[in-house]
Amino acid sequence: MDIVSIINTSVEILKKASEAAKKIKDAEVKNLLADLSLQLADAKMAIADIKEEMSKLREENLSLRAQKNKEEKPTVKNGCYIFDNDSSRLYCPTCYDVSGKKIMVADVMFVKKCNSCGGIFDAKH
Numbered sequence: 001m002d003i004v005s006i007i008n009t010s011v012e013i014l015k016k017a018s019e020a021a022k023k024i025k026d027a028e029v030k031n032l033l034a035d036l037s038l039q040l041a042d043a044k045m046a047i048a049d050i051k052e053e054m055s056k057l058r059e060e061n062l063s064l065r066a067q068k069n070k071e072e073k074p075t076v077k078n079g080c081y082i083f084d085n086d087s088s089r090l091y092c093p094t095c096y097d098v099s100g101k102k103i104m105v106a107d108v109m110f111v112k113k114c115n116s117c118g119g120i121f122d123a124k125h
């Protein structure tokens with residue numbers, strides 16, 4: 001159960017408790033229920049703030065990742081790209097150049113193939 005439905009359920013319970021409190025006409029109980037109602041409203045607002053903050057951070061994270069990927073300079077090896085001189089991992093140059101995505105190429109017979117764009121690279125060992 002997520003936090004919003006927990007709070008909504010709490011509000012429902014509070015409404016029922018308020019109805020029950022009307023019958024007993026206890027002022028202290030009514031005041032406590034009113035306080036609880038205000039606290040729940042504050043909690044709802046706090047959650048909205050957290051959600052907004054999270055979505056900002058998510059966007060920031062995405063743009064930082066995109067920036068980091070652009071800054072990485074590939075080296076060409078056997079028609080594919082390698083990063084950080086790690087020649088055990090060959091990447092599709094087309095996908096990287098077009099969209100900045102690092103897609104590892106797979107061995108297919110005597111060539112390397114990108115399973116994302118379908119590019120074939122003549123990677124002789």
Ligand SMILES: [Zn+2]
Binds near residue numbers: 092093096114
């Ligand atoms: Zn590709």
